[in-house]
Amino acid sequence: MIDLWNPDTFSIELQRALEAKSQLVAEYHSEKRRLLDEQLNSSPYQSLKPNRFYSDYLWFQEHELTPILTETRIRVWHYARLLDHEVNTMQQELVPSSLEFLQKRLHEMVAMELLSQQEADQVFQESPFHSQEDIRSGRLWTVTLPLHHSAGGVSPLLESWGGESAYFWLSDRTLRAKLRKVGLPRILEIETELSDGLNAFSASSTVLEAWARKLRVSVVPKGCDLAITGCLGTAEIVRIHTEGESTFGEVGKTYPEGMSGSAT
Template sequence: MVDIWNPDTFGLELLSLLRAESQLVSDFYSEKDRLMKEHLNSSTYQSLKPNRFDPAFSSFKENNLTPVLTDTRIRVWHYTRLLDHEVEMMQQRLVPSSLDFLENRLQHLVEKGMFTKEEADRVYQESPFHSQKELRSGRLWTVTLPLHCRDEGVLPLLENWGGESAYSELSDELLAAKLKRFGAPRVIEIETSLSDRQNAFMASDTVLEAWAKSLGVSVALTGCDLAITNCLCTAKLVRVLTEGERAFEELAKTYPEGISEKIN
Protein backbone atom coordinates (compact mmCIF):
# COMPACT_ATOMS: atom_id res chain seq x y z
CA MET A 1 0.00 0.00 0.00
CA VAL A 2 1.38 3.36 -1.08
CA ASP A 3 1.10 6.76 0.58
CA ILE A 4 1.30 9.03 -2.45
CA TRP A 5 2.80 11.83 -0.31
CA ASN A 6 5.67 9.59 0.83
CA PRO A 7 8.25 8.38 -1.73
CA ASP A 8 9.58 5.93 0.88
CA THR A 9 6.46 3.82 0.22
CA PHE A 10 6.64 3.88 -3.60
CA GLY A 11 7.02 0.54 -5.39
CA LEU A 12 9.99 -0.34 -7.60
CA GLU A 13 8.20 0.32 -10.91
CA LEU A 14 7.02 3.75 -9.76
CA LEU A 15 10.45 4.64 -8.37
CA SER A 16 12.19 3.57 -11.56
CA LEU A 17 9.86 5.73 -13.64
CA LEU A 18 10.32 8.79 -11.45
CA ARG A 19 14.08 8.44 -11.19
CA ALA A 20 14.34 8.37 -14.96
CA GLU A 21 12.53 11.72 -15.17
CA SER A 22 13.89 13.38 -12.04
CA GLN A 23 15.48 16.21 -14.00
CA LEU A 24 12.21 17.01 -15.77
CA VAL A 25 10.25 16.94 -12.49
CA SER A 26 12.83 19.16 -10.78
CA ASP A 27 12.95 21.60 -13.71
CA PHE A 28 9.16 21.88 -13.93
CA TYR A 29 8.56 22.67 -10.25
CA SER A 30 11.60 24.94 -9.95
CA GLU A 31 10.41 26.90 -12.97
CA LYS A 32 6.86 26.98 -11.62
CA ASP A 33 8.12 28.46 -8.35
CA ARG A 34 10.31 31.00 -10.17
CA LEU A 35 7.50 32.14 -12.46
CA MET A 36 5.07 32.55 -9.56
CA LYS A 37 7.55 34.65 -7.57
CA GLU A 38 8.25 36.77 -10.65
CA HIS A 39 4.52 37.22 -11.19
CA LEU A 40 3.85 38.25 -7.59
CA ASN A 41 6.77 40.66 -7.48
CA SER A 42 6.15 42.34 -10.82
CA SER A 43 5.77 46.12 -10.59
CA THR A 44 2.81 46.15 -12.95
CA TYR A 45 0.19 43.49 -13.34
CA GLN A 46 1.06 40.86 -15.93
CA SER A 47 -0.23 37.40 -16.71
CA LEU A 48 1.60 34.43 -15.29
CA LYS A 49 4.08 33.28 -17.93
CA PRO A 50 3.82 29.72 -19.26
CA ASN A 51 6.14 27.08 -17.88
CA ARG A 52 8.49 26.00 -20.70
CA PHE A 53 8.72 22.50 -19.24
CA ASP A 54 4.95 21.99 -19.19
CA PRO A 55 4.52 20.12 -22.53
CA ALA A 56 7.04 17.41 -21.64
CA PHE A 57 5.89 17.29 -18.01
CA SER A 58 2.20 16.96 -18.90
CA SER A 59 2.95 14.24 -21.43
CA PHE A 60 4.94 12.29 -18.87
CA LYS A 61 2.18 12.62 -16.28
CA GLU A 62 -0.60 11.51 -18.59
CA ASN A 63 1.11 8.91 -20.79
CA ASN A 64 3.68 7.36 -18.45
CA LEU A 65 2.90 8.00 -14.80
CA THR A 66 -0.89 7.65 -14.82
CA PRO A 67 -0.87 4.14 -16.39
CA VAL A 68 1.53 2.93 -13.68
CA LEU A 69 -0.65 4.42 -10.95
CA THR A 70 -3.73 2.57 -12.23
CA ASP A 71 -2.04 -0.62 -10.98
CA THR A 72 -1.26 0.91 -7.59
CA ARG A 73 -3.11 0.59 -4.29
CA ILE A 74 -2.94 3.65 -2.04
CA ARG A 75 -4.08 4.76 1.41
CA VAL A 76 -6.82 7.40 1.55
CA TRP A 77 -8.82 9.01 4.36
CA HIS A 78 -12.58 9.34 4.88
CA TYR A 79 -13.75 11.94 7.45
CA THR A 80 -17.11 11.33 9.04
CA ARG A 81 -19.21 11.14 12.21
CA LEU A 82 -20.61 7.72 13.06
CA LEU A 83 -22.51 5.86 15.74
CA ASP A 84 -20.79 2.78 17.14
CA HIS A 85 -22.99 0.34 15.23
CA GLU A 86 -22.27 2.25 12.01
CA VAL A 87 -18.55 1.69 12.57
CA GLU A 88 -19.20 -2.03 12.94
CA MET A 89 -21.20 -2.03 9.69
CA MET A 90 -18.43 -0.16 7.89
CA GLN A 91 -15.86 -2.67 9.12
CA GLN A 92 -17.92 -5.41 7.49
CA ARG A 93 -18.59 -3.61 4.20
CA LEU A 94 -17.85 -0.19 2.70
CA VAL A 95 -21.08 1.32 1.41
CA PRO A 96 -21.24 4.21 -1.08
CA SER A 97 -23.43 7.23 -0.47
CA SER A 98 -27.01 7.16 -1.73
CA LEU A 99 -30.41 8.56 -0.86
CA ASP A 100 -31.60 5.09 0.15
CA PHE A 101 -28.62 4.70 2.48
CA LEU A 102 -29.38 8.03 4.14
CA GLU A 103 -33.03 7.01 4.57
CA ASN A 104 -32.00 3.73 6.22
CA ARG A 105 -29.66 5.54 8.62
CA LEU A 106 -32.38 8.02 9.55
CA GLN A 107 -34.84 5.18 10.11
CA HIS A 108 -32.44 3.62 12.59
CA LEU A 109 -32.38 6.88 14.58
CA VAL A 110 -36.17 6.83 14.71
CA GLU A 111 -36.22 3.20 15.87
CA LYS A 112 -33.74 4.01 18.65
CA GLY A 113 -35.81 7.02 19.78
CA MET A 114 -33.06 9.49 18.86
CA PHE A 115 -35.19 11.20 16.19
CA THR A 116 -38.91 11.59 15.69
CA LYS A 117 -40.31 10.46 12.35
CA GLU A 118 -41.07 14.08 11.51
CA GLU A 119 -37.46 15.09 12.20
CA ALA A 120 -36.11 12.26 10.07
CA ASP A 121 -38.49 13.18 7.25
CA ARG A 122 -37.32 16.81 7.40
CA VAL A 123 -33.64 15.83 7.07
CA TYR A 124 -34.49 13.44 4.23
CA GLN A 125 -36.60 15.96 2.33
CA GLU A 126 -33.97 18.70 2.54
CA SER A 127 -31.05 16.49 1.57
CA PRO A 128 -29.05 17.79 -1.42
CA PHE A 129 -29.25 14.26 -2.81
CA HIS A 130 -32.58 15.18 -4.37
CA SER A 131 -31.00 17.82 -6.62
CA GLN A 132 -27.45 16.41 -6.86
CA LYS A 133 -28.09 12.69 -7.18
CA GLU A 134 -25.67 12.10 -10.05
CA LEU A 135 -22.88 13.99 -8.28
CA ARG A 136 -23.28 12.29 -4.91
CA SER A 137 -24.65 8.77 -5.46
CA GLY A 138 -22.47 5.69 -5.61
CA ARG A 139 -19.38 7.40 -4.21
CA LEU A 140 -17.31 7.18 -1.08
CA TRP A 141 -15.44 10.46 -0.85
CA THR A 142 -11.92 10.49 0.55
CA VAL A 143 -8.78 12.63 0.55
CA THR A 144 -5.33 11.48 -0.50
CA LEU A 145 -3.45 13.66 1.99
CA PRO A 146 -4.31 13.19 5.69
CA LEU A 147 -5.62 16.35 7.32
CA HIS A 148 -5.67 17.26 11.00
CA CYS A 149 -9.03 16.95 12.72
CA ARG A 150 -9.17 20.74 13.19
CA ASP A 151 -8.61 21.49 9.52
CA GLU A 152 -11.50 23.68 8.33
CA GLY A 153 -11.94 21.52 5.24
CA VAL A 154 -12.94 18.42 7.23
CA LEU A 155 -14.20 19.86 10.52
CA PRO A 156 -17.88 20.09 9.41
CA LEU A 157 -17.78 16.42 8.37
CA LEU A 158 -16.54 15.44 11.83
CA GLU A 159 -18.99 17.69 13.65
CA ASN A 160 -22.20 16.64 11.87
CA TRP A 161 -23.71 13.17 11.75
CA GLY A 162 -24.86 12.09 8.30
CA GLY A 163 -22.35 14.09 6.29
CA GLU A 164 -23.19 16.80 3.76
CA SER A 165 -26.19 14.83 2.55
CA ALA A 166 -27.83 15.40 5.95
CA TYR A 167 -26.66 18.81 7.19
CA SER A 168 -25.53 21.00 4.29
CA GLU A 169 -28.96 22.30 3.25
CA LEU A 170 -30.89 21.76 6.48
CA SER A 171 -32.85 24.93 7.31
CA ASP A 172 -33.92 24.02 10.86
CA GLU A 173 -31.14 25.21 13.20
CA LEU A 174 -32.40 23.18 16.17
CA LEU A 175 -32.48 20.05 14.06
CA ALA A 176 -29.02 20.81 12.69
CA ALA A 177 -27.73 21.19 16.26
CA LYS A 178 -29.18 17.79 17.10
CA LEU A 179 -27.12 16.14 14.36
CA LYS A 180 -24.00 17.33 16.16
CA ARG A 181 -24.91 15.21 19.21
CA PHE A 182 -25.10 11.87 17.41
CA GLY A 183 -22.09 9.56 17.20
CA ALA A 184 -18.43 10.53 17.41
CA PRO A 185 -15.91 12.02 14.98
CA ARG A 186 -14.06 9.30 13.04
CA VAL A 187 -11.42 9.12 10.36
CA ILE A 188 -11.47 5.95 8.29
CA GLU A 189 -8.21 4.75 6.76
CA ILE A 190 -8.93 2.93 3.51
CA GLU A 191 -6.73 1.06 1.06
CA THR A 192 -8.03 1.44 -2.47
CA SER A 193 -7.04 0.79 -6.04
CA LEU A 194 -6.42 3.58 -8.55
CA SER A 195 -7.79 1.45 -11.38
CA ASP A 196 -10.13 4.33 -12.25
CA ARG A 197 -7.89 6.29 -14.62
CA GLN A 198 -9.36 9.63 -13.59
CA ASN A 199 -8.43 8.94 -9.96
CA ALA A 200 -4.95 7.85 -11.01
CA PHE A 201 -4.49 11.05 -13.02
CA MET A 202 -5.65 13.21 -10.11
CA ALA A 203 -3.36 11.39 -7.66
CA SER A 204 -0.39 11.85 -9.99
CA ASP A 205 -0.03 15.51 -8.97
CA THR A 206 0.69 14.60 -5.35
CA VAL A 207 3.09 11.85 -6.42
CA LEU A 208 5.02 14.34 -8.53
CA GLU A 209 4.99 17.02 -5.85
CA ALA A 210 6.27 14.52 -3.29
CA TRP A 211 9.02 13.40 -5.66
CA ALA A 212 10.06 16.97 -6.40
CA LYS A 213 10.21 17.67 -2.67
CA SER A 214 12.44 14.62 -2.18
CA LEU A 215 14.78 16.14 -4.82
CA GLY A 216 15.11 19.29 -2.75
CA VAL A 217 12.70 21.49 -4.70
CA SER A 218 10.52 23.87 -2.71
CA VAL A 219 6.98 22.63 -3.34
CA ALA A 220 3.81 22.36 -1.27
CA LEU A 221 1.95 19.06 -1.36
CA THR A 222 -1.69 19.65 -2.25
CA GLY A 223 -3.44 16.29 -2.21
CA CYS A 224 -6.88 15.89 -3.78
CA ASP A 225 -10.41 14.65 -3.17
CA LEU A 226 -10.86 11.14 -4.48
CA ALA A 227 -14.20 9.38 -4.98
CA ILE A 228 -14.07 5.60 -4.70
CA THR A 229 -16.66 4.28 -7.12
CA ASN A 230 -16.11 1.30 -9.43
CA CYS A 231 -13.34 -0.22 -7.31
CA LEU A 232 -15.22 0.07 -3.99
CA CYS A 233 -15.70 -3.71 -3.89
CA THR A 234 -11.92 -4.20 -3.69
CA ALA A 235 -11.28 -1.36 -1.23
CA LYS A 236 -10.30 -2.38 2.30
CA LEU A 237 -10.87 -0.65 5.62
CA VAL A 238 -7.48 -0.44 7.31
CA ARG A 239 -8.25 1.34 10.57
CA VAL A 240 -10.86 3.50 12.27
CA LEU A 241 -9.56 6.49 14.22
CA THR A 242 -11.97 7.87 16.83
CA GLU A 243 -11.89 11.16 18.71
CA GLY A 244 -10.05 10.70 21.99
CA GLU A 245 -7.56 8.21 20.57
CA ARG A 246 -3.97 9.36 20.29
CA ALA A 247 -3.74 8.56 16.58
CA PHE A 248 -6.86 10.67 15.89
CA GLU A 249 -5.41 13.69 17.66
CA GLU A 250 -1.97 13.24 16.06
CA LEU A 251 -3.23 12.67 12.52
CA ALA A 252 -1.24 14.77 10.03
CA LYS A 253 1.12 15.80 12.83
CA THR A 254 3.04 12.70 13.95
CA TYR A 255 0.77 10.03 12.46
CA PRO A 256 1.31 8.35 10.05
CA GLU A 257 5.03 8.05 10.75
CA GLY A 258 7.05 10.61 8.79
CA ILE A 259 4.05 12.73 7.80
CA SER A 260 5.40 16.00 9.23
CA GLU A 261 8.73 15.93 7.41
CA LYS A 262 7.15 14.80 4.16
CA ILE A 263 4.43 17.42 3.80
CA ASN A 264 5.84 20.45 5.62
Protein backbone atom coordinates (compact mmCIF):
# COMPACT_ATOMS: atom_id res chain seq x y z
CA MET A 1 0.00 0.00 0.00
CA ILE A 2 1.31 3.45 -0.90
CA ASP A 3 0.40 7.03 -0.07
CA LEU A 4 0.09 9.00 -3.31
CA TRP A 5 1.45 12.14 -1.66
CA ASN A 6 4.52 10.46 -0.09
CA PRO A 7 7.31 9.27 -2.43
CA ASP A 8 8.93 7.39 0.47
CA THR A 9 6.09 4.86 0.22
CA PHE A 10 6.24 4.35 -3.56
CA SER A 11 6.98 0.89 -4.93
CA ILE A 12 10.34 0.21 -6.58
CA GLU A 13 8.63 -0.01 -9.98
CA LEU A 14 6.95 3.35 -9.51
CA GLN A 15 10.13 4.99 -8.26
CA ARG A 16 12.14 3.71 -11.22
CA ALA A 17 9.60 5.04 -13.70
CA LEU A 18 9.63 8.45 -12.01
CA GLU A 19 13.41 8.57 -11.68
CA ALA A 20 13.73 7.96 -15.42
CA LYS A 21 11.53 11.00 -16.09
CA SER A 22 12.61 13.24 -13.21
CA GLN A 23 13.92 15.94 -15.52
CA LEU A 24 10.64 16.05 -17.45
CA VAL A 25 8.59 16.19 -14.24
CA ALA A 26 10.71 19.02 -12.83
CA GLU A 27 10.69 20.97 -16.09
CA TYR A 28 6.92 20.64 -16.53
CA HIS A 29 6.07 21.83 -13.02
CA SER A 30 8.68 24.60 -13.02
CA GLU A 31 7.35 25.84 -16.35
CA LYS A 32 3.77 25.57 -15.12
CA ARG A 33 4.59 27.77 -12.15
CA ARG A 34 6.53 30.26 -14.29
CA LEU A 35 3.68 30.59 -16.78
CA LEU A 36 1.12 31.06 -14.04
CA ASP A 37 3.21 33.75 -12.34
CA GLU A 38 3.68 35.45 -15.70
CA GLN A 39 -0.06 35.43 -16.33
CA LEU A 40 -0.96 36.74 -12.86
CA ASN A 41 1.55 39.58 -13.11
CA SER A 42 0.80 40.53 -16.72
CA SER A 43 -0.45 44.03 -17.52
CA PRO A 44 -2.58 44.16 -19.52
CA TYR A 45 -3.86 40.74 -18.46
CA GLN A 46 -2.78 37.87 -20.74
CA SER A 47 -4.17 34.38 -21.25
CA LEU A 48 -2.21 31.47 -19.80
CA LYS A 49 0.36 30.31 -22.32
CA PRO A 50 0.72 26.60 -23.18
CA ASN A 51 3.31 24.55 -21.33
CA ARG A 52 5.90 23.32 -23.86
CA PHE A 53 6.46 20.15 -21.82
CA TYR A 54 2.77 19.22 -21.68
CA SER A 55 2.64 16.62 -24.48
CA ASP A 56 5.56 14.56 -23.20
CA TYR A 57 4.34 14.89 -19.62
CA LEU A 58 0.82 13.74 -20.50
CA TRP A 59 2.15 10.78 -22.50
CA PHE A 60 4.25 9.68 -19.52
CA GLN A 61 1.28 10.10 -17.19
CA GLU A 62 -1.12 8.15 -19.42
CA HIS A 63 1.09 5.41 -20.83
CA GLU A 64 3.66 4.72 -18.11
CA LEU A 65 2.40 5.84 -14.72
CA THR A 66 -1.29 4.98 -15.02
CA PRO A 67 -0.69 1.30 -15.96
CA ILE A 68 1.59 0.91 -12.93
CA LEU A 69 -1.00 2.46 -10.63
CA THR A 70 -3.77 0.15 -11.86
CA GLU A 71 -1.76 -2.65 -10.22
CA THR A 72 -1.16 -0.68 -7.01
CA ARG A 73 -3.01 -0.56 -3.71
CA ILE A 74 -3.25 2.88 -2.11
CA ARG A 75 -4.48 4.47 1.10
CA VAL A 76 -7.48 6.80 0.83
CA TRP A 77 -9.61 8.62 3.39
CA HIS A 78 -13.37 8.61 4.01
CA TYR A 79 -15.04 11.23 6.22
CA ALA A 80 -18.44 10.57 7.81
CA ARG A 81 -20.52 10.94 10.95
CA LEU A 82 -21.41 7.42 12.04
CA LEU A 83 -23.02 5.48 14.87
CA ASP A 84 -20.97 2.78 16.59
CA HIS A 85 -22.90 -0.09 15.00
CA GLU A 86 -22.42 1.48 11.56
CA VAL A 87 -18.67 1.52 12.14
CA ASN A 88 -18.77 -2.16 13.08
CA THR A 89 -20.76 -2.94 9.93
CA MET A 90 -18.29 -1.08 7.71
CA GLN A 91 -15.41 -2.99 9.25
CA GLN A 92 -17.09 -6.19 8.11
CA GLU A 93 -18.09 -4.94 4.65
CA LEU A 94 -17.87 -1.65 2.79
CA VAL A 95 -21.20 -0.88 1.14
CA PRO A 96 -21.58 1.61 -1.73
CA SER A 97 -24.02 4.48 -1.46
CA SER A 98 -27.55 3.94 -2.77
CA LEU A 99 -31.10 5.04 -2.11
CA GLU A 100 -31.86 1.58 -0.73
CA PHE A 101 -28.92 1.74 1.67
CA LEU A 102 -30.03 5.16 2.92
CA GLN A 103 -33.51 3.75 3.54
CA LYS A 104 -32.04 0.83 5.49
CA ARG A 105 -30.01 3.18 7.67
CA LEU A 106 -33.07 5.33 8.32
CA HIS A 107 -35.07 2.26 9.37
CA GLU A 108 -32.33 1.49 11.89
CA MET A 109 -32.52 5.06 13.20
CA VAL A 110 -36.26 4.68 13.78
CA ALA A 111 -35.77 1.31 15.50
CA MET A 112 -33.22 2.94 17.83
CA GLU A 113 -35.69 5.79 18.48
CA LEU A 114 -33.21 8.35 17.22
CA LEU A 115 -35.72 9.54 14.60
CA SER A 116 -39.48 9.28 14.33
CA GLN A 117 -40.94 7.52 11.32
CA GLN A 118 -42.18 10.87 10.03
CA GLU A 119 -38.69 12.37 10.32
CA ALA A 120 -37.09 9.39 8.59
CA ASP A 121 -39.63 9.64 5.77
CA GLN A 122 -38.83 13.33 5.28
CA VAL A 123 -35.07 12.69 5.12
CA PHE A 124 -35.67 9.95 2.58
CA GLN A 125 -38.09 11.97 0.44
CA GLU A 126 -35.82 15.02 0.28
CA SER A 127 -32.62 13.09 -0.43
CA PRO A 128 -30.66 14.19 -3.55
CA PHE A 129 -30.52 10.50 -4.51
CA HIS A 130 -33.96 10.74 -6.10
CA SER A 131 -32.75 13.06 -8.86
CA GLN A 132 -28.99 12.40 -8.77
CA GLU A 133 -28.82 8.64 -8.36
CA ASP A 134 -26.72 8.23 -11.50
CA ILE A 135 -23.86 10.29 -10.04
CA ARG A 136 -24.24 9.29 -6.38
CA SER A 137 -25.19 5.62 -6.38
CA GLY A 138 -22.79 2.67 -6.32
CA ARG A 139 -19.86 4.66 -4.95
CA LEU A 140 -17.89 5.13 -1.77
CA TRP A 141 -16.39 8.59 -1.97
CA THR A 142 -12.90 9.13 -0.59
CA VAL A 143 -10.03 11.58 -0.90
CA THR A 144 -6.44 10.68 -1.72
CA LEU A 145 -4.89 13.24 0.62
CA PRO A 146 -5.49 13.06 4.39
CA LEU A 147 -7.30 16.26 5.34
CA HIS A 148 -7.69 17.80 8.78
CA HIS A 149 -11.22 17.45 10.12
CA SER A 150 -11.67 21.24 9.95
CA ALA A 151 -11.00 21.40 6.19
CA GLY A 152 -13.91 22.95 4.34
CA GLY A 153 -14.36 20.06 1.94
CA VAL A 154 -14.89 17.46 4.66
CA SER A 155 -16.14 19.28 7.77
CA PRO A 156 -19.82 19.27 6.61
CA LEU A 157 -19.61 15.48 6.16
CA LEU A 158 -18.46 15.13 9.76
CA GLU A 159 -21.05 17.52 11.16
CA SER A 160 -24.18 15.70 10.01
CA TRP A 161 -25.22 12.04 10.01
CA GLY A 162 -25.92 10.55 6.60
CA GLY A 163 -23.72 12.93 4.64
CA GLU A 164 -25.01 14.83 1.64
CA SER A 165 -27.55 12.10 0.84
CA ALA A 166 -29.38 13.01 4.06
CA TYR A 167 -28.82 16.68 4.89
CA PHE A 168 -28.03 18.38 1.58
CA TRP A 169 -31.58 19.32 0.54
CA LEU A 170 -33.28 18.89 3.90
CA SER A 171 -35.67 21.81 4.40
CA ASP A 172 -36.52 21.31 8.09
CA ARG A 173 -33.93 23.16 10.18
CA THR A 174 -34.94 21.36 13.36
CA LEU A 175 -34.43 18.00 11.68
CA ARG A 176 -31.11 19.14 10.24
CA ALA A 177 -30.00 20.05 13.76
CA LYS A 178 -31.11 16.64 15.00
CA LEU A 179 -28.94 14.86 12.43
CA ARG A 180 -25.96 16.84 13.71
CA LYS A 181 -26.38 15.19 17.12
CA VAL A 182 -26.44 11.60 15.85
CA GLY A 183 -23.25 9.54 15.95
CA LEU A 184 -19.68 10.83 16.05
CA PRO A 185 -17.33 12.27 13.43
CA ARG A 186 -15.05 9.54 12.02
CA ILE A 187 -12.12 9.48 9.64
CA LEU A 188 -11.64 6.11 7.97
CA GLU A 189 -8.34 5.00 6.47
CA ILE A 190 -9.11 2.63 3.61
CA GLU A 191 -6.79 0.50 1.50
CA THR A 192 -8.07 0.03 -2.03
CA GLU A 193 -7.05 -1.04 -5.49
CA LEU A 194 -6.78 1.36 -8.43
CA SER A 195 -7.95 -1.13 -11.03
CA ASP A 196 -10.27 1.51 -12.51
CA GLY A 197 -8.17 3.25 -15.17
CA LEU A 198 -9.89 6.61 -14.64
CA ASN A 199 -9.13 6.51 -10.92
CA ALA A 200 -5.54 5.50 -11.63
CA PHE A 201 -5.09 8.43 -14.02
CA SER A 202 -6.54 10.87 -11.48
CA ALA A 203 -4.27 9.43 -8.80
CA SER A 204 -1.23 9.81 -11.03
CA SER A 205 -1.54 13.61 -10.84
CA THR A 206 -0.94 13.49 -7.09
CA VAL A 207 2.00 11.13 -7.59
CA LEU A 208 3.59 13.51 -10.08
CA GLU A 209 3.06 16.54 -7.86
CA ALA A 210 4.61 14.67 -4.93
CA TRP A 211 7.60 13.66 -7.06
CA ALA A 212 8.10 17.23 -8.27
CA ARG A 213 8.13 18.36 -4.65
CA LYS A 214 10.75 15.70 -3.90
CA LEU A 215 12.81 17.27 -6.69
CA ARG A 216 12.52 20.59 -4.81
CA VAL A 217 10.10 22.18 -7.23
CA SER A 218 7.64 24.45 -5.43
CA VAL A 219 4.57 22.21 -5.70
CA VAL A 220 2.03 21.17 -3.08
CA PRO A 221 0.21 17.87 -3.84
CA LYS A 222 -3.48 18.72 -4.04
CA GLY A 223 -4.94 15.23 -3.99
CA CYS A 224 -8.29 14.40 -5.58
CA ASP A 225 -11.68 12.91 -4.86
CA LEU A 226 -11.78 9.21 -5.65
CA ALA A 227 -14.93 7.09 -5.90
CA ILE A 228 -14.36 3.42 -5.09
CA THR A 229 -16.72 1.48 -7.33
CA GLY A 230 -15.92 -1.84 -9.02
CA CYS A 231 -13.10 -2.79 -6.66
CA LEU A 232 -15.02 -2.03 -3.45
CA GLY A 233 -15.08 -5.74 -2.61
CA THR A 234 -11.29 -5.77 -2.26
CA ALA A 235 -11.10 -2.54 -0.25
CA GLU A 236 -10.69 -2.73 3.51
CA ILE A 237 -10.56 -0.40 6.48
CA VAL A 238 -7.06 0.03 7.89
CA ARG A 239 -7.91 2.24 10.85
CA ILE A 240 -10.72 4.43 12.17
CA HIS A 241 -10.16 7.75 13.93
CA THR A 242 -13.06 8.94 16.09
CA GLU A 243 -13.56 12.40 17.53
CA GLY A 244 -12.09 12.42 21.02
CA GLU A 245 -9.16 10.20 20.12
CA SER A 246 -5.74 11.85 19.89
CA THR A 247 -5.13 10.89 16.27
CA PHE A 248 -8.44 12.40 15.11
CA GLY A 249 -7.00 15.90 15.42
CA GLU A 250 -3.63 14.84 14.02
CA VAL A 251 -4.89 13.50 10.68
CA GLY A 252 -3.80 15.88 7.94
CA LYS A 253 -1.28 17.64 10.18
CA THR A 254 1.22 15.22 11.69
CA TYR A 255 -0.50 11.93 10.86
CA PRO A 256 0.22 9.70 9.04
CA GLU A 257 4.01 9.59 9.23
CA GLY A 258 5.61 11.93 6.71
CA MET A 259 2.53 14.11 6.39
CA SER A 260 4.01 17.37 7.65
CA GLY A 261 6.96 17.23 5.28
CA SER A 262 5.48 15.61 2.19
CA ALA A 263 2.18 17.30 1.52
CA THR A 264 2.13 20.69 3.18
